[in-house]
Amino acid sequence: MDAAHRPRHPAPMTEAPLSAGSDFQAARLTVRLPAIVANYRTYRRMAGPTAVAAVVKADGYGLGAARVAPALAQAGCDSFFVARLEEAVALRKSVPQARIFVLDGAAPDAVPALISHRLTPVLNSLAQIAAWSAAAGVGTSKLDAVLHVDTGMNRLGLPGDELAILSGEHARRLAGINPVLVMSHLACSDEPANSLNAEQLSRFKQALAMLPPAPASLAASHGAMLGMEYHFDLVRPGVALYGANPQAQEGTGKGAPNLMQTAAVLTARVLQVRRIDSGSSVGYAATFRAKRPSMIATVALGYADGVPRALSNKGFAALGGHRVPVAGRVSMDLITLDVSDLPEAPHIGDEVELLGDTMTLGEVAAMAGTNEYEILTRLRRVPRVYEGQ
Ligand SMILES: Cc1ncc(COP(=O)(O)O)c(C=O)c1O
Known part of the structure; x- marks a missing residue:
């Protein structure tokens, strides 16, 4: 098994159904x-x-x-x-x-x-x-x-x-x-x-x-x-x-510095990492075609979780503080990221931020061509974890 495929956070060895409270969560919405x-x-x-x-x-x-x-x-x-x-x-x-x-x-x-x-x-x-x-x-x-x-x-x-x-x-x-x-x-x-x-x-x-x-x-x-x-x-x-910036025009991600604290953090695990050859495509309708030998990470979040399909080939996510682009279409349960430029290949189980301190609500809304309200209110399938109380 090469480094990219070694599980860093192995799933618990259990047959029990995974619930929102179980240790392993493929994706989660942390509410601060x-x-x-x-x-x-x-x-x-x-x-x-x-x-x-x-x-x-x-x-x-x-x-x-x-x-x-x-x-x-x-x-x-x-x-x-x-x-x-x-x-x-x-x-x-x-x-x-x-x-x-x-x-x-x-x-x-x-x-x-x-x-x-x-x-x-x-x-x-x-x-x-x-x-x-x-x-x-x-x-x-x-x-x-x-x-x-x-x-x-x-x-x-x-x-x-x-x-x-x-x-x-x-x-x-x-x-x-x-x-x-x-x-x-x-x-x-x-x-x-x-x-x-x-x-x-x-x-x-x-x-x-x-x-x-x-x-x-x-x-x-x-x-x-x-x-x-x-x-x-x-x-x-x-x-x-x-967490939305009340001094920015909605859906633009632009404006005065945000006085509000980030309250919603959407993260998900890397499920698989693969190398693809130059010219290979990724995802439905093959809308992403690699221009170089590339590394693709597949992440456990899709439009059924509230990730806008409009982020296909357009959005970004953050891995260890580095921004990586969405490669191909956002599908129902998965997104694929082009992680070729990361200093180190991601590992299965690594956590990816789709929304939070790096990928701010305003920026995500702007990239998706919608507003902060719609981004937040779509997050319905993801288990929520509450911080602080
Ligand atoms: C009548 C009314 N008051 C207050 C609010 C809260 O607005 P906001 O989320 O922009 O603060 C809304 C939201 O749409 C509303 O419809």
């Missing part, structure tokens, strides 16, 4: 909870007197809301945002005391579950307001809710005409509702020079003046970096808590 907490604290420091909620939708942006939210709650975070009712119901078990906001709002058939799990809907339309007000009429005390006004996303939230109606009739339409927050969402907050930011800020202030007084929230991760005037009473970062 202390980094997420540190990123949350950075927002707290930046926001000053403004409260900071955490957005943990899509299972904590792929990192595991059931572990992320309690870690943040322990650090003093008392408010969490999710998108779906099901996410909120699951999260209630992890943070029994916290306020949980549901961005999808209050569809009539969601109302009983919202109430029984003590969830706070983000009301996006007059219809949702009516459903929540009707539910409140059944009980004796008022029901908390967020009023979401659309200031330029044209996605969710009260459009201008509905806001005008609500403004004129808020005593009746908000009967039984206790508005704990009025919020809106910025469309271009990762582009500080985009004029839509100031326009949305101005529309948001106008909306606040049209509604009964309540705490206000406009900014998420990037918006909070636009200046104090965007902070209002609550900022609600998501992606920055998980």
